[in-house]
Amino acid sequence: MKTGKQSFSYSPAPVIEASGTAGGPFEAAGSMREAFDILFDDLYMGMDSFEKAQQKLFETAASEALRHGDFSGSDMDLLFAGDLTNQMTSTTFAGRTLGIPYVGLFGACSTSMESLALAALTVASGGADRVLCGTSSHNAAMERQFRYPTEYGAQKPPTAQWTASAAGAAVIAAPNGKQGPVVTKATIGRVIDRGIADPFNMGAAMAPAAVDTIDQHFQDFHTTADDYDLILTGDLGRVGRMLALDLFAEKKIDMPEEKLQDAGLMIYSQNQPVNAGASGCGCSAAVTYGHIIKGLESGNLSKVLIAATGALLSPVSYQQGETIPCIAHAVVIEQPKGGGA
Amino acid sequence: MKTGKQSFSYSPAPVIEASGTAGGPFEAAGSMREAFDILFDDLYMGMDSFEKAQQKLFETAASEALRHGDFSGSDMDLLFAGDLTNQMTSTTFAGRTLGIPYVGLFGACSTSMESLALAALTVASGGADRVLCGTSSHNAAMERQFRYPTEYGAQKPPTAQWTASAAGAAVIAAPNGKQGPVVTKATIGRVIDRGIADPFNMGAAMAPAAVDTIDQHFQDFHTTADDYDLILTGDLGRVGRMLALDLFAEKKIDMPEEKLQDAGLMIYSQNQPVNAGASGCGCSAAVTYGHIIKGLESGNLSKVLIAATGALLSPVSYQQGETIPCIAHAVVIEQPKGGGA
Numbered sequence: 001m002k003t004g005k006q007s008f009s010y011s012p013a014p015v016i017e018a019s020g021t022a023g024g025p026f027e028a029a030g031s032m033r034e035a036f037d038i039l040f041d042d043l044y045m046g047m048d049s050f051e052k053a054q055q056k057l058f059e060t061a062a063s064e065a066l067r068h069g070d071f072s073g074s075d076m077d078l079l080f081a082g083d084l085t086n087q088m089t090s091t092t093f094a095g096r097t098l099g100i101p102y103v104g105l106f107g108a109c110s111t112s113m114e115s116l117a118l119a120a121l122t123v124a125s126g127g128a129d130r131v132l133c134g135t136s137s138h139n140a141a142m143e144r145q146f147r148y149p150t151e152y153g154a155q156k157p158p159t160a161q162w163t164a165s166a167a168g169a170a171v172i173a174a175p176n177g178k179q180g181p182v183v184t185k186a187t188i189g190r191v192i193d194r195g196i197a198d199p200f201n202m203g204a205a206m207a208p209a210a211v212d213t214i215d216q217h218f219q220d221f222h223t224t225a226d227d228y229d230l231i232l233t234g235d236l237g238r239v240g241r242m243l244a245l246d247l248f249a250e251k252k253i254d255m256p257e258e259k260l261q262d263a264g265l266m267i268y269s270q271n272q273p274v275n276a277g278a279s280g281c282g283c284s285a286a287v288t289y290g291h292i293i294k295g296l297e298s299g300n301l302s303k304v305l306i307a308a309t310g311a312l313l314s315p316v317s318y319q320q321g322e323t324i325p326c327i328a329h330a331v332v333i334e335q336p337k338g339g340g341a
Numbered sequence: 342m343k344t345g346k347q348s349f350s351y352s353p354a355p356v357i358e359a360s361g362t363a364g365g366p367f368e369a370a371g372s373m374r375e376a377f378d379i380l381f382d383d384l385y386m387g388m389d390s391f392e393k394a395q396q397k398l399f400e401t402a403a404s405e406a407l408r409h410g411d412f413s414g415s416d417m418d419l420l421f422a423g424d425l426t427n428q429m430t431s432t433t434f435a436g437r438t439l440g441i442p443y444v445g446l447f448g449a450c451s452t453s454m455e456s457l458a459l460a461a462l463t464v465a466s467g468g469a470d471r472v473l474c475g476t477s478s479h480n481a482a483m484e485r486q487f488r489y490p491t492e493y494g495a496q497k498p499p500t501a502q503w504t505a506s507a508a509g510a511a512v513i514a515a516p517n518g519k520q521g522p523v524v525t526k527a528t529i530g531r532v533i534d535r536g537i538a539d540p541f542n543m544g545a546a547m548a549p550a551a552v553d554t555i556d557q558h559f560q561d562f563h564t565t566a567d568d569y570d571l572i573l574t575g576d577l578g579r580v581g582r583m584l585a586l587d588l589f590a591e592k593k594i595d596m597p598e599e600k601l602q603d604a605g606l607m608i609y610s611q612n613q614p615v616n617a618g619a620s621g622c623g624c625s626a627a628v629t630y631g632h633i634i635k636g637l638e639s640g641n642l643s644k645v646l647i648a649a650t651g652a653l654l655s656p657v658s659y660q661q662g663e664t665i666p667c668i669a670h671a672v673v674i675e676q677p678k679g680g681g682a
Contacts, residue, residue, distance in 0.1 A: 001467040002467060002470065005418075006418075051657060051658070077347075082447060085655070086657060087427070087447070087658075089657065089658040095653075096666040101347045101529040101531050102668060103448070103455060103529060104448045105444070106445040106446065106447040107443075121468050122462065125462065125465070125466030126466075127343055191434075191437040191440075193437050312428065312429075312430065312433035314430045317392070320390050320392065322434070325434060325437045327436075
């Protein structure tokens with residue numbers, strides 16, 4: 001199952017049996033409305049704090065995934081999930097609600113693919129029959145933790161990204177003839193730090209990690225960009241994506257511009273004031289489990305490499321003068337020929 | 342490999358090929374001095390912040406584990422690790438130093454066994470040949486994050502626990518005739534919350550999670566306390582351990598008092614002012630990889646069940662009036678007959 005230096009090959013390839021997504025009002029006004037199962041029209045989502053609203057987002061995405069597969073929580077052997085709130089309370093409190101044996105994961109925004117890669121490993125190795133995995137983020141909960149409370153109206157430079165209020169979850173299962181896209185490969189990233197210290201330019205900090213992991217993935221599997229319909233990063237934003245393209249060119253890795261897309265540039269419409277694009281653990285999860293899965297099921301896509309990137313800083317590490325260490329984990333999702341596993 | 346409802350059986354059982362530990366000055370004065378490979382005589386450990394000192398602790402434990410096995414970082418396929426600082430910067434910054442493909446895990450103090458359980462799963466499934474795993478904690482970094490800066494001299498009630506400045510790491514490998522104790526089983530816990538809201542009584546909050554996971558472990562493997570030389574919790578402290586014994590009795594689960602020991606009651610001496618005992622992600626890791634491994638290798642122990650417990654609160658969740666959700670993950674470590682794998 002270990003392949004090359006940093007990768008897993010899954011055999012038999014676990015199937016994504018069901019998935020679910022949830023978003024907030026700003027996401028409802030974006031360009032990927034159709035990717036969401038549930039859209040809340042208020043940022044509090046019926047809860048009394050933004051952190052609890054994020055918990056609600058994750059619980060909603062999880063229960064949509066369960067509903068689509070006609071499952072209850074007790075059908076899941078494990079929950080692999082995480083988020084960016086301090087001590088990941090939004091996820092762990094959702095774990096309390098769901099009651100599923102819980103493995104907490106932290107890789108900042110890379111947690112979306114970290115959780116999928118480990119869920120697939122556990123299912124492929126026979127450690128579980130079914131695993132629920134996913135991530136969430138909430139704009140107002142993250143803004144006040146990492147920067148300023150939204151009410152302060154602090155200005156941001158054009159390189160800054162906008163945390164999406166979104167969540168995505170999926171049920172990963174042993175194939176056994178089940179229908180759905182399959183998880184075939186994954187590459188676990190290293191911590192990469194090129195000395196960027198500006199938390200308002202996360203895209204620049206994360207781009208080298210994305211390129212390092214995608215490069216390693218190509219080496220481990222002897223593939224190139226040609227082998228995929230789409231290479232999706234999440235979330236480099238506009239600045240990070242351009243830098244990633246430059247870095248691929250510098251390394252002489254062929255990466256056609258139209259093939260490298262970024263979840264942070266897909267979720268909002270052009271006229272929304274999100275500076276360099278979206279970010280947040282829930283962004284790549286919602287785009288993957290909402291939009292990409294639909295593309296695979298409809299036949300528009302057949303093989304996608306998703307590299308989720310995370311900036312592993314904290315407000316304290318920034319205040320102590322540290323640079324921003326970053327990571328990217330990549331997963332390959334394919335639609336089996338004939339549409340079923 | 343899935344066994345019962347919440348457990349893994351590892352076959353072939355991965356071996357703990359090497360381990361390393363590091364501690365601070367308070368730990369040097371404790372009753373488990375011999376469990377530490379390196380003891381720092383200053384709480385800053387040569388760094389300029391407590392958070393970076395914690396990073397240094399983990400890097401030291403990791404490099405001791407590598408040194409004992411005559412390894413370099415490049416011999417490790419993966420690093421499974423985590424801690425309790427916000428966004429786990431102490432661990433992720435150590436991941437940057439070590440350069441090993443990194444899987445961040447968060448389960449508060451249960452991360453010590455969460456990381457061992459997943460490392461063993463990955464090795465047993467052929468996903469990696471060698472995995473480095475471990476956890477760390479630092480008294481002053483945690484005190485100022487969760488409670489007050491130490492300098493404030495805030496008083497604590499007798500039920501409060503003392504965060505250990507400690508780290509433990511281990512190299513988990515495919516057996517292939519290697520020497521060392523082996524990881525044979527694990528049970529992944531559910532999030533359990535019995536309504537305790539007092540962060541100065543974590544032992545009471547965590548005891549039900551420890552009992553739930555140990556009970557489930559016994560059910561999944563049809564075992565009892567008789568099947569183990571020692572059942573080690575980490576870290577319930579004095580209050581939590583007494584409550585756990587009461588809960589076992591209430592559930593009519595036989596649990597001889599002398600068999601249930603707690604890492605939080607082993608690391609310090611009686612005359613150190615640690616109230617109800619030690620806690621922190623590094624405590625159970627240092628006791629396991631320092632003390633327990635030595636006991637297995639010397640033949641004093643042959644089969645140990647270690648249930649690491651975590652309190653999944655944050656200062657924000659406490660301030661928002663939430664109770665404390667807890668979790669426990671359990672791992673069985675055995676010494677193969679004849680001393681080798």
